[in-house]
Amino acid sequence: MQYIENKTFDEISVGDSAEIVRTLSAQDIDLFAIVSGDVNPADIDPDYDPDDIFENVVGHGMWGGALISGLLGTELPGPGTIYVDQSLSFLKPVGIGDTVTVRVTVTEKHAADRSLTLDCECTNGNGAQVIRGKAHVIAPAEKVRRPRTAMPQFHLHQRGATYNRLLEMTSALDPIATAVVHPCDDLSLSGALEARDLGLIEPVLVGPSARIKAAAEAAELSLSDVEIMDTPHSHASAERAVELVHKGRVEALMKGALHTDEIISAVVDRKSGLRTERRMSHVFALDVPTYPKPLLITDAAINIAPDLETKADIVQNAIDLCHAIGIDQPKVAILSAVETVNPKIPSTLDAAALCKMEDRGQITGGLLDGPLAFDNAISMQATKTKGIVSDVAGQADVLLAPDLEAGNMIAKQLIYLAGAESSGIVLGARVPIMLTSRADGRLARIASSALAQLYVRHTRPVAS
Numbered sequence: 001m002q003y004i005e006n007k008t009f010d011e012i013s014v015g016d017s018a019e020i021v022r023t024l025s026a027q028d029i030d031l032f033a034i035v036s037g038d039v040n041p042a043d044i045d046p047d048y049d050p051d052d053i054f055e056n057v058v059g060h061g062m063w064g065g066a067l068i069s070g071l072l073g074t075e076l077p078g079p080g081t082i083y084v085d086q087s088l089s090f091l092k093p094v095g096i097g098d099t100v101t102v103r104v105t106v107t108e109k110h111a112a113d114r115s116l117t118l119d120c121e122c123t124n125g126n127g128a129q130v131i132r133g134k135a136h137v138i139a140p141a142e143k144v145r146r147p148r149t150a151m152p153q154f155h156l157h158q159r160g161a162t163y164n165r166l167l168e169m170t171s172a173l174d175p176i177a178t179a180v181v182h183p184c185d186d187l188s189l190s191g192a193l194e195a196r197d198l199g200l201i202e203p204v205l206v207g208p209s210a211r212i213k214a215a216a217e218a219a220e221l222s223l224s225d226v227e228i229m230d231t232p233h234s235h236a237s238a239e240r241a242v243e244l245v246h247k248g249r250v251e252a253l254m255k256g257a258l259h260t261d262e263i264i265s266a267v268v269d270r271k272s273g274l275r276t277e278r279r280m281s282h283v284f285a286l287d288v289p290t291y292p293k294p295l296l297i298t299d300a301a302i303n304i305a306p307d308l309e310t311k312a313d314i315v316q317n318a319i320d321l322c323h324a325i326g327i328d329q330p331k332v333a334i335l336s337a338v339e340t341v342n343p344k345i346p347s348t349l350d351a352a353a354l355c356k357m358e359d360r361g362q363i364t365g366g367l368l369d370g371p372l373a374f375d376n377a378i379s380m381q382a383t384k385t386k387g388i389v390s391d392v393a394g395q396a397d398v399l400l401a402p403d404l405e406a407g408n409m410i411a412k413q414l415i416y417l418a419g420a421e422s423s424g425i426v427l428g429a430r431v432p433i434m435l436t437s438r439a440d441g442r443l444a445r446i447a448s449s450a451l452a453q454l455y456v457r458h459t460r461p462v463a464s
Contacts, residue, residue, distance in 0.1 A: 181254065300404060434452050
């Protein structure tokens with residue numbers, strides 16, 4: 001156990017000193033900005049004006065001041081110290097990767113009020129002073145020695161970082177012609193237009209023209225140069241969008257302000273729909289703050305209780321999407337409640353069969369393992385604890401849920417309890433379908449558009 005111990009006023013002599021050494025990281029800068037609210041671009045924005053006197057991102061000046069405070073409160077005098085006054089001069093900037101030595105030295109003692117004056121300095125790796133000043137404190141009268149408080153763990157996560165990588169991958173691609181089905185509200189309309197502005201899609205708005213224009217006017221959005229196909233209602237909008245696919249006019253569909261059942265009903269219609277030999281399935285692509293890479297969950301929206309054959313198609317759809325977003329050999333974890341095959345739990349039998357289907361080439365392009373419980377699929381610690389030897393366990397790219405209910409619950413829990421950003425598309429039809437929820441915001445719609453564009457251009461690249 002680590003302990004923290006002070007020096008009382010009587011134990012301290014003039015000339016006593018203490019020091020700590022810290023190396024400034026980008027995470028330190030982010031944390032200080034979050035706590036202090038100081039988002040000065042000189043400290044946090046690498047694209048800030050190059051004419052700025054520091055030229056590169058530097059640490060907040062008071063980061064060093066905080067280290068001095070920490071040294072006084074934990075080392076000299078230590079616990080029980082009362083901070084009275086501090087003066088600091090900031091002499092040189094501290095950049096990411098710079099190692100700083102922080103030192104305080106007692107220069108005066110005043111017995112009447114147990115006060116101390118200390119010289120304070122921070123020097124960089126070259127020995128040059130970056131901060132100097134004086135501190136006045138009241139030293140503790142009583143000895144304190146107690147266990148050092150264990151601080152809570154934290155995870156810094158740049159919102160949308162995974163999706164920004166997807167957008168970078170689309171920069172050299174042509175936009176995909178997309179039928180936006182019934183975009184009669186602000187969110188669906190603005191999402192489609194922003195995806196257009198980012199070069200992801202070329203939208204064809206399919207729906208009641210008057211309602212679309214009214215929504216655009218209310219949201220102050222321009223519809224100049226945007227094609228609108230007038231339809232009387234949402235069912236007709238879905239049917240017309242499917243017709244556009246058959247005519248070769250569009251390469252993808254985007255759900256607007258209509259129920260999912262309406263657009264899917266038109267897509268699965270046996271006579272006029274967009275069925276293929278592959279079963280359709282939905283793939284959530286999540287950006288989870290506590291997971292180091294994109295996490296795909298399937299199927300959480302289309303297939304309620306998939307059988308083995310359907311699960312094989314669901315897995316293949318997810319693998320194909322992984323290839324499109326740059327994951328060459330995705331690791332697919334087939335989920336159940338346990339990590340061993342149990343005849344009383346049908347999902348474990350399906351998992352074993354799917355793994356054998358991969359061995360026999362019936363599922364290609366990925367690495368499968370299962371059954372795996374959720375913790376074993378995404379946690380290396382859980383995998384090691386249970387002694388599981390696997391190239392998939394603890395590092396899955398794709399989670400195959402045993403049924404829709406489980407998949408939906410996992411995805412929604414990660415979104416609402418773990419702060420994950422969500423996007424997703426339906427695959428297995430003639431074209432991908434961006435199937436965002438009415439509760440989804442701007443980022444989900446943009447990310448779903450990027451997924452669709454990457455998928456289309458990967459499977460049907462534009463001829464040069």
